[in-house]
Amino acid sequence: MRFAPNPSGPLHIGHARAAIPNGEYVKKCGGKFILRIEDTDPKRIYEPAYELIQEDLKWLGIEPDEVYYQSDRFEIYYQYAEELIKRGAAYMCTCDGGEFKKLKDNCQACPCRDNTVEENMELWKKFPEMEAGEAVLRVKTDINHKNPAIRDWVAMRIVEEEHPRMGTKYRVYPMMNFSVSVDDHLLGMTHVLRGKDHLANSEKQKYLYQHMGWEIPEFIHYGRLKMEDIALSTSKAMAGIEDGTYSGWDDPRLGTLKAIARRGIQPETITQLMVEIGIKMSDSAISWKKIYGLNRNIIEQKVNRYFFVPNPVKIDIADVPEEDLGLTIERPLHPDFEERGNRTLVFNSEVYIPEADLTDGISRLMDAVNVEIKDGNASFHSKSFEDAREAKARIIQWVPTDAIKAKVVMDDASVTEGLCEIDCNDLKVGDIVQFERFGFARLDEIKDDELIFYYAHK
RNA sequence: GCUCCGAUGGUGUAGUCCGGCCAAUCAUUUCGGCCUUUCGAGCCGAAGACUCGGGUUCGAAUCCCGGUCGGAGCACCA
Numbered sequence: 001m002r003f004a005p006n007p008s009g010p011l012h013i014g015h016a017r018a019a020i021p022n023g024e025y026v027k028k029c030g031g032k033f034i035l036r037i038e039d040t041d042p043k044r045i046y047e048p049a050y051e052l053i054q055e056d057l058k059w060l061g062i063e064p065d066e067v068y069y070q071s072d073r074f075e076i077y078y079q080y081a082e083e084l085i086k087r088g089a090a091y092m093c094t095c096d097g098g099e100f101k102k103l104k105d106n107c108q109a110c111p112c113r114d115n116t117v118e119e120n121m122e123l124w125k126k127f128p129e130m131e132a133g134e135a136v137l138r139v140k141t142d143i144n145h146k147n148p149a150i151r152d153w154v155a156m157r158i159v160e161e162e163h164p165r166m167g168t169k170y171r172v173y174p175m176m177n178f179s180v181s182v183d184d185h186l187l188g189m190t191h192v193l194r195g196k197d198h199l200a201n202s203e204k205q206k207y208l209y210q211h212m213g214w215e216i217p218e219f220i221h222y223g224r225l226k227m228e229d230i231a232l233s234t235s236k237a238m239a240g241i242e243d244g245t246y247s248g249w250d251d252p253r254l255g256t257l258k259a260i261a262r263r264g265i266q267p268e269t270i271t272q273l274m275v276e277i278g279i280k281m282s283d284s285a286i287s288w289k290k291i292y293g294l295n296r297n298i299i300e301q302k303v304n305r306y307f308f309v310p311n312p313v314k315i316d317i318a319d320v321p322e323e324d325l326g327l328t329i330e331r332p333l334h335p336d337f338e339e340r341g342n343r344t345l346v347f348n349s350e351v352y353i354p355e356a357d358l359t360d361g362i363s364r365l366m367d368a369v370n371v372e373i374k375d376g377n378a379s380f381h382s383k384s385f386e387d388a389r390e391a392k393a394r395i396i397q398w399v400p401t402d403a404i405k406a407k408v409v410m411d412d413a414s415v416t417e418g419l420c421e422i423d424c425n426d427l428k429v430g431d432i433v434q435f436e437r438f439g440f441a442r443l444d445e446i447k448d449d450e451l452i453f454y455y456a457h458k
Numbered sequence: 459g460c461u462c463c464g465a466u467g468g469u470g471u472a473g474u475c476c477g478g479c480c481a482a483u484c485a486u487u488u489c490g491g492c493c494u495u496u497c498g499a500g501c502c503g504a505a506g507a508c509u510c511g512g513g514u515u516c517g518a519a520u521c522c523c524g525g526u527c528g529g530a531g532c533a534c535c536a
Binding site: 041201276292297 | 460462463465469486494495497500529530532534536
């Protein structure tokens with residue numbers, strides 16, 4: 001099995017849709033997982049992507065057995081192109097692209113198709129000296145094929161741009177359909193699993209296999225993935241990063257794996273999602289809710305709880321009984337796992353609560369006391385939880401005045417400022433927490449006296 | 459326009475090949491209830507689907523024909 005991306009950017013969720021089923025097949029049925037970087041169009045190479053792709057694949061938990069760069073394999077492609085010419089299965093076409101299309105669309109062969117092998121070989125030898133557009137190498141298919149797209153497709157063309165890895169060493173470049181078929185055959189691919197946008201390409205490639213007398217692999221196609229709200233397109237993301245709309249490849253609004261990882265979505269979540277979607281031909285629309293639900297199932301019991309007070313307001317609670325001041329309050333890090341221990345908060349009359357909770361009525365500060373709020377002023381109401389129940393109090397989180405500054409970058413890239421409890425100092429970058437009543441978030445950065453989190457989901 | 463493909467609850471799927479055991483699976487979602495000092499989880503309950511029209515058949519989600527809707531491809535990109 002193989003995963004063969006174009007190195008135009010880091011991997012996004014659409015790539016995962018291709019990589020994961022290939023990886024799962026190898027896990028289940030054995031065989032090799034080959035990563036082949038298809039860098040045969042210098043215009044579409046984003047150099048850092050060579051690294052990024054491997055990083056992202058690793059994040060997904062996929063370790064390729066072998067890695068190939070197509071730009072290392074030009075000589076191989078030349079060798080097979082020549083062989084193809086010798087077999088009379090390909091010809092050098094010097095027609096203008098537009099002219100050719102006109103003929104082709106009417107099931108007409110162009111004059112070049114009748115070149116002798118010798119004529120073709122001669123042109124092939126001169127190919128490297130030609131200018132872009134002067135000639136191409138075409139594979140003979142069926143000029144009467146009912147799908148015009150299949151008719152005599154291009155295998156080789158001239159590219160004058162400099163290649164990031166190869167410089168100007170090569171001018172004759174293989175087209176994707178050619179290099180892919182040669183590699184798939186040479187690397188022993190038994191199954192080719194790819195998106196249905198390649199349906200016509202599979203058809204084209206079959207002609208090449210037949211010309212060469214190769215065994216045709218099993219072509220399997222799957223439908224498109226439609227994600228709500230995000231632009232999957234790498235080029236759009238790139239443009240947005242350049243003009244400053246997005247902060248980088250891991251901007252939370254993007255669908256890149258880096259962005260997803262930054263928010264604390266687990267690789268297992270993505271794998272599970274792709275396995276569930278399967279490889280059927282019809283398109284699938286997936287919602288964030290679905291991803292969040294799966295992710296919650298995975299992280300819910302792993303991560304610890306803390307208090308975070310968004311948009312905090314300070315209240316000074318009047319009439320707190322003397323004996324309740326300075327109380328040390330312990331709350332479990334996870335209610336179902338007592339053995340993880342507790343975090344501690346010290347209660348005094350001055351506390352911060354979320355602005356949204358500063359509404360008239362009785363509220364219970366979790367594990368502390370019940371307060372009555374009226375016109376923005378708070379006064380002691382009672383102490384026990386039973387009293388809170390009786391008063392139908394809302395139960396809210398709070399932090400003492402020793403709280404730490406925190407920012408949470410939300411999924412729309414807006415920032416919620418607030419305070420989190422002091423025990424959050426124990427957290428390391430990369431840790432995921434659940435802020436009670438707020439949602440799951442991943443600690444992204446510790447900046448001086450401030451913690452910066454990325455919001456995952458409820 | 460041409461070529462090809464697809465269609466099961468809000469979403470993702472199982473079932474379709476080899477018609478009956480499908481008044482349709484599982485998950486997510488939404489809404490109630492119980493429990494719980496958050497949320498979530500858990501437990502209980504509920505909501506919600508075979509694209510439409512014909513045909514074949516004793517019997518159709520499943521087979522056939524047609525319509526509709528949706529998607530992909532139609533490059534000297536991958």
